[in-house]
Amino acid sequence: MDCDRTRSDPKEFLCPEAPGSSGATLKESTFALGGMSANLLKESGPREVFCGLTSIVWLHRRMPDAFFLVVGSRTCAHLIQSAAGVMIFAEPRFGTAILSERDLAGLADAQEELDRVARELLQRRPEIRTLFLVGSCPSEVIKLDLARAAERLNEELGGRVQVVNYSGSGIETTFTQGEDGALAALVPMLPTSDEKQLLLVGTLANAVEDRLITLFQRMGIATVRSLPPRQSTELPPVGEGTRVLLCQPFLGDTARRLRDRGATILAAPYPLGAEGSRLWMEAAALAWGVDPTTVSDILDPLMQRAQQALEPHRRRLAGQRIFLLPESQLEIPLARFLHRECGMELVEVGTPYLNRELMQAELDLLPDGTRVMEGQHVEQQLDRVRDSRPDLVVCGMGLANPLEAEGIATKWSIELVFSPIHGIDQAGELAELFSRPLQRHQLLHPTAP
Numbered sequence: 001m002d003c004d005r006t007r008s009d010p011k012e013f014l015c016p017e018a019p020g021s022s023g024a025t026l027k028e029s030t031f032a033l034g035g036m037s038a039n040l041l042k043e044s045g046p047r048e049v050f051c052g053l054t055s056i057v058w059l060h061r062r063m064p065d066a067f068f069l070v071v072g073s074r075t076c077a078h079l080i081q082s083a084a085g086v087m088i089f090a091e092p093r094f095g096t097a098i099l100s101e102r103d104l105a106g107l108a109d110a111q112e113e114l115d116r117v118a119r120e121l122l123q124r125r126p127e128i129r130t131l132f133l134v135g136s137c138p139s140e141v142i143k144l145d146l147a148r149a150a151e152r153l154n155e156e157l158g159g160r161v162q163v164v165n166y167s168g169s170g171i172e173t174t175f176t177q178g179e180d181g182a183l184a185a186l187v188p189m190l191p192t193s194d195e196k197q198l199l200l201v202g203t204l205a206n207a208v209e210d211r212l213i214t215l216f217q218r219m220g221i222a223t224v225r226s227l228p229p230r231q232s233t234e235l236p237p238v239g240e241g242t243r244v245l246l247c248q249p250f251l252g253d254t255a256r257r258l259r260d261r262g263a264t265i266l267a268a269p270y271p272l273g274a275e276g277s278r279l280w281m282e283a284a285a286l287a288w289g290v291d292p293t294t295v296s297d298i299l300d301p302l303m304q305r306a307q308q309a310l311e312p313h314r315r316r317l318a319g320q321r322i323f324l325l326p327e328s329q330l331e332i333p334l335a336r337f338l339h340r341e342c343g344m345e346l347v348e349v350g351t352p353y354l355n356r357e358l359m360q361a362e363l364d365l366l367p368d369g370t371r372v373m374e375g376q377h378v379e380q381q382l383d384r385v386r387d388s389r390p391d392l393v394v395c396g397m398g399l400a401n402p403l404e405a406e407g408i409a410t411k412w413s414i415e416l417v418f419s420p421i422h423g424i425d426q427a428g429e430l431a432e433l434f435s436r437p438l439q440r441h442q443l444l445h446p447t448a449p
């Protein structure tokens with residue numbers, strides 16, 4: 001990984017009302033960088049997270065010429081239907097090849113069945129350019145080899161449709177890893193080119209992406225491409241000249257595969273909040289040798305506007321205590337934003353997995369002693385939530401209702417991946433996602449402390 005120095009002094013973004021250490025006492029290891037250190041802890045046990053199939057919801061919107069065929073059970077079909085909604089006016093771009101009891105008992109040749117379903121689908125839907133075969137818990141349990149199925153179908157289709165496979169199973173994975181799996185599966189298909197380019201990796205809302213590309217181009221970074229692309233057939237090239245900015249923190253496998261293809265991953269915080277977004281953009285500016293005055297001329301006015309947009313939310317959030325349960329892998333960048341730019345106190349920051357290399361720049365910005373918990377033991381975490389009585393808990397949908405019933409305000413973490421929250425311009429909207437549930441809670445419980 002490139003260890004590019006960033007140009008802004010991170011201290012300049014600190015909210016004046018940011019409280020200090022959360023006073024964590026349980027220590028497994030301490031990660032110290034730039035004078036700050038987080039207490040990194042680990043736990044394992046029962047988990048309460050969505051599986052990787054959920055990411056199909058945003059991936060199918062991003063690449064309208066792709067189809068996601070889940071090879072799974074009726075449960076998988078129900079999950080994906082209810083998460084993505086039923087498309088009434090358009091042909092859906094996802095579906096489930098349901099494994100029956102005969103398949104699961106090994107009484108039928110599931111490989112043959114899968115080939116038949118895929119063939120029928122592609123005959124009926126000639127506009128599909130890329131077919132993702134998405135593995136699930138049931139297909140993994142019966143060891144259905146989707147890589148072999150993809151290979152067979154690719155041979156048969158002779159390039160008319162590209163078939164790739166990845167796993168969206170909930171066994172030891174969490175929902176954002178579905179995107180990592182899908183993008184990692186695309187990397188071997190990227191053409192090779194050593195042209196100097198900036199590659200933005202991770203799904204962004206199209207309008208947000210357009211805005212970021214315009215800003216990079218104003219800085220003089222002419223060639224900016226994206227993975228995933230907006231059409232699945234327009235895959236960006238990759239090679240020695242590729243500099244990667246990860247838009248999302250959960251793309252470890254994709255980053256590793258891009259690096260194996262010669263790309264350089266630029267070290268930076270993630271583009272959440274004004275501070276993180278600026279540092280993220282500055283990492284690219286530094287790699288391109290852009291004059292710092294040019295960068296300031298472009299970004300300073302945006303930063304001023306972001307401060308104005310943040311102000312009303314900061315008034316509500318400053319001094320409030322937040323507990324982030326592990327689900328989306330966005331928790332550490334969000335905690336950094338909520339503490340440094342909104343003045344919130346971090347009780348505990350959970351994360352399903354911690355890739356220290358990709359999270360280094362974020363850990364560096366957390367306040368001293370922040371309790372960062374990798375993994376999940378849901379019962380123990382709920383006990384800690386109840387003991388600490390935070391003002392706001394970020395958690396999965398399954399935990400939100402019980403906590404609300406106990407008088408604790410919650411925020412669904414899944415909403416954060418469906419909302420356009422990236423970039424300096426979006427800092428106010430991001431803060432609002434946290435100030436709104438607090439406001440609602442105060443209206444519902446006017447006498448609560």
Ligand code: SF4
Nearest residue numbers: 051076136137169170
């Ligand atoms: S992949 Fe696994 S966790 Fe996800 S819906 Fe299917 S059975 Fe459930």
